Amino acid sequence: METIRGQRFDQERALYGKQDLCVMDCAFQGPADGESAFKEGRNIRVENSFFDLRYPFWHDRNLTITGCELTENCRAALWYSSGITVRQSKLHGIKALRECADVTMEDCDIVSPEFGWSVDGITMNRCTAQSEYFMMRSRALHFTDVTFQGKYSFQYIEDAVFDNCRFDTKDAFWHAKNVVVKNSVVKGEYLAWYCENVTFENCHIIGTQPLCYCKGLRMINCRMDEADLAFEKSEVQAELTAPLISIKNPYQGRIQVPQVGEIVRDDPAAKAEIYIQSPAGSHCA
Numbered sequence: 001m002e003t004i005r006g007q008r009f010d011q012e013r014a015l016y017g018k019q020d021l022c023v024m025d026c027a028f029q030g031p032a033d034g035e036s037a038f039k040e041g042r043n044i045r046v047e048n049s050f051f052d053l054r055y056p057f058w059h060d061r062n063l064t065i066t067g068c069e070l071t072e073n074c075r076a077a078l079w080y081s082s083g084i085t086v087r088q089s090k091l092h093g094i095k096a097l098r099e100c101a102d103v104t105m106e107d108c109d110i111v112s113p114e115f116g117w118s119v120d121g122i123t124m125n126r127c128t129a130q131s132e133y134f135m136m137r138s139r140a141l142h143f144t145d146v147t148f149q150g151k152y153s154f155q156y157i158e159d160a161v162f163d164n165c166r167f168d169t170k171d172a173f174w175h176a177k178n179v180v181v182k183n184s185v186v187k188g189e190y191l192a193w194y195c196e197n198v199t200f201e202n203c204h205i206i207g208t209q210p211l212c213y214c215k216g217l218r219m220i221n222c223r224m225d226e227a228d229l230a231f232e233k234s235e236v237q238a239e240l241t242a243p244l245i246s247i248k249n250p251y252q253g254r255i256q257v258p259q260v261g262e263i264v265r266d267d268p269a270a271k272a273e274i275y276i277q278s279p280a281g282s283h284c285a
Helices: none
Strands: 002-005 019-024 042-047 061-066 082-087 101-106 109-111 120-125 128-130 139-144 147-151 158-163 166-170 177-182 185-187 196-201 204-206 217-225 235-240 244-248 252-257 260-264 273-278 281-284
Touching: 244 252, 260 273
Parallel strands: 002 019, 019 042, 042 061, 061 082, 082 101, 101 120, 109 128, 120 139, 128 147, 139 158, 147 166, 158 177, 166 185, 177 196, 185 204, 196 217, 204 217, 217 235, 235 252, 244 260, 252 273
Antiparallel strands: 273 281
């Protein structure tokens, strides 16, 4: 494998089409302001390097990035690539990841609006992220110990598992399909409207008007705070551990809850069972 160490590159397509290359302690910045440094590369390793130019990793295969900083000027860093591993790196440019496949990210810091669109297969461990429209229309996601902040996350995703995560968001999981969220905290209004086959297990959910218009929704041992007008027109099986402010017109299924401040039933199609289970006694409402 060829090794390049301690150099600075600013020209257009500086390392275009390279194969079997290791780049260490290099900087991609300068007055020439060139783009697409590693475009069409194969079997590329980049370590402890600095990126301040646009579009560095497009159409690459088998790419490993370790200990690197991609600044806010490094726009659209990883597009149309596959076999990507990113470790201990900062990705701070807009649209940093899009239309890639087979991605692994570990111990990374992400500050990137519109990050992760249309990705096919991504594993993320011990990462922090700030974004809007995070991971939209992606599939086969496996996230563990991820902290996220931003609006409109995980919309239209499919086939995903989230474990021990913390999400401070809004309008998350809209239209999501085949998703499991475990041992996590999800804060934000209007959670998971129009989702299908989504399960929350051992989760703490915080926010107004959650989980409406859902199909195949399951909740196992979950706590919901600040939840009013929950489950409107949803098909739901829920085991909840804390009182709700209100429930409105759940269509099908069974909701088990210690207490509800108000139950709204003004739709004749809303036939879900609401089972109040409290120390004072249990009954259907």
